[in-house]
């Protein structure tokens with residue numbers, strides 16, 4: 001037996017003699033094993049080849065979109081990009097360029113309208129470099145103007161329309177596909193800011209597997225959005241109570257198969273530049289001379305403010321009075337507490353026609369969940385080192401930081417931050433104090449809920465702001481219903497196919513060995 005087995009499994013030289021016949025028969029299983037082995041190796045190679053070639057990166061079909069954010073203080077041009085075949089997925093659009101337009105916001109060109117369109121030249125040229133030339137024609141370009149233009153429109157609608165048509169003509173003459181230039185409402189600004197941050201944070205994402213269990217699906221909570229501009233500020237979040245007491249503050253969205261009832265409000269004039277003006281005109285009411293001592297600026301800091309400019313805004317026009325002096329001479333006294341007291345007078349908390357208000361009689365449901373605070377909320381809190389990545393410094397330490405910062409003499413502050421623009425640096429004491437007052441007194445964030453605020457400038461490579469949400473909406477890139485999702489990625493699918501094929505082939509081979517028992521395997525080998 002031993003001899004026989006060895007004889008059939010060893011490769012013996014072929015012998016033509018009659019005695020060699022049994023040996024010929026014993027080579028059959030050996031041949032079968034060889035063929036099977038060969039087929040097995042072939043199958044494995046074929047499967048691996050399929051997996052590798054299927055997963056090779058195909059040249060991507062990239063799309064581009066451009067949005068101009070015509071803010072009150074300046075205009076930014078954003079270029080976004082996304083893979084065409086993933087248009088409806090959440091989180092695939094990315095910002096690839098931001099270009100800051102030199103000079104003031106477009107509302108600042110009311111006296112020289114054509115200069116508004118000229119100011120865009122440099123950033124449009126930059127966009128032409130970023131977007132490949134063959135895609136210029138198909139790339140949509142949108143312009144949305146915010147609170148600066150809302151104010152100009154209130155002041156002089158005709159001039160506002162002239163400014164808008166000047167920038168519209170400039171965009172039409174660009175090689176891109178012009179899709180519109182308009183003043184967006186405060187509601188839209190709040191809503192698109194909320195959509196942007198939740199899209200970038202992946203809050204709308206639902207797992208493919210969990211979709212089979214609609215009732216049990218644990219959907220991530222959305223994050224509220226806090227935007228502080230130069231002329232307006234927005235608060236937007238999903239409140240606990242679905243029913244809203246004020247229809248003008250409620251929005252309904254259906255995104256990726258889920259409904260959202262969102263609360264939003266935009267406070268015109270409560271951006272930080274207009275808020276400073278409102279504070280100054282209030283201070284002026286009791287002033288007898290042109291010299292105004294201001295606790296919101298550092299000691300040793302001085303600034304002249306034109307009285308005409310100060311009143312040339314619908315936010316301050318109501319306080320207009322005739323004064324004997326053309327210029328106000330502001331002299332800093334660097335006192336956080338006194339500054340806060342003056343700022344808090346801007347928030348009227350005396351009457352509320354609803355069950356709950358923020359300020360000025362505006363409905364606001366109880367604050368709910370986490371918040372992302374961006375634009376000037378971030379610029380200022382980041383400068384003051386109060387915007388840690390995970391959670392902010394507690395409210396009390398933010399207040400003591402501000403007390404300390406405001407009390408520093410201007411000469412010392414200037415020497416400590418020589419690289420920071422004087423306009424920004426001189427206003428951080430006011431701005432930081434204003435932010436704390438707006439959040440604490442205005443919106444009523446408590447010591448606890450303050451910890452739910454995250455000050456953020458970017459999410460990934462994209463700036464937090466309303467522009468991305470605006471483009472997603474106008475290009476129909478956020479579907480109302482969840483697109484049909486495959487439970488596995490392509491790579492996962494191919495990998496699983498290879499693995500199961502290997503198991504199958506292995507099982508067949510094993511079965512064949514066990515049941516057919518080739519002689520060579522009968523002893524000790526299998």
Ligand SMILES: Nc1nc2c(ncn2[C@@H]2O[C@H](COP(=O)(O)OP(=O)(O)OP(=O)(O)O)[C@@H](O)[C@H]2O)c(=O)[nH]1
Nearest residue numbers: 071072073074146147229230231232375376379424
């Ligand atoms: N410190 C600092 N402040 C900035 C910076 N960029 C803008 N600001 C100021 O922050 C405030 C808000 O800026 P934006 O968010 O751009 O405001 P905006 O879009 O022009 O104004 P709205 O139309 O009200 O939204 C303004 O007072 C700007 O002057 C920055 O990089 N650093």
Ligand SMILES: [Ca+2]
Nearest residue numbers: 071146229375
């Ligand atoms: Ca803005």
